[in-house]
Amino acid sequence: MDEKTFKQLGLWIDHNKAMLIGYQDGQAYMIETVESPVEALKREAGEGNDSTRFTPNNNHTSNNEHKKHNISQNELRDYFKILESKLQPYEDILIFGPGTAKEQIRNRLRELKSFDNKWISIQKSDKLTENQLLAFVRDFYKNESPAVR
Template sequence: MKATRRVGIWLDHTTARVIAYNTEELKATTLKSDLRGLDNQEGLQHSESLLQHKENQKLKAFYKAIIAIIKDYDEILLFGPTGAKVELFNLIREEHKYDNLKIETKSAKKMSPPEEHAFVVNHFKTVLNYESPFIK
């Protein structure tokens, strides 16, 4: 029987931290979006719709980089303070090859890496205990 692979991802529109579920040690990968590159100078030179289009392209590329990582997992927790988690969830659900992934979203404040790790561990421990009361 194949072991279930679990991961938590704290994200907003500029940063994602991919935290592999591990009860003992914190293992995380940080991804940054390229949205910070859109500054006011560029805004003076281009129309608002062009900037919005560029921002959407960069955000979609950011989400695709996250999807490239999570495709190796079975259960995914998306959490964070912004709507980015729901945007990513919807993008994943558009691709039917990921229909077998169990994905949950939760709101969460900005956290330190140890707090993020604890959040992921607590979430999956709760899920595991709920699914099987015999797991300790």
């Protein structure tokens, strides 16, 4: 099915990947999986720990930790930019998944003028199989009434 025909979309997201699920006429369809550029562990070969040379205490960490945090934030921003372009054509967006990624992407979308007229909902869920993802989106949109919006 062509993704341009969908008006309603489910986005399952965590910091590793996002799955786009289209909904139309009572059926949910897997559209695409987007892998995240965010690396969980950033450690160069031969790199030591983050303590300074003056103390082995990790409470006194070096600037290395700040640098790693900035790299991680830049990767997360790039990931969300990719998702923004994928979400643009849809009118109703359900964002669900474990962790904090769903709140982070929702907050970012709320800041963008291009998403002002779009309906965005957020739900908590665990990691799900592909069939469970499809059922989650299908059940949500079947039970959601237009008057609630």
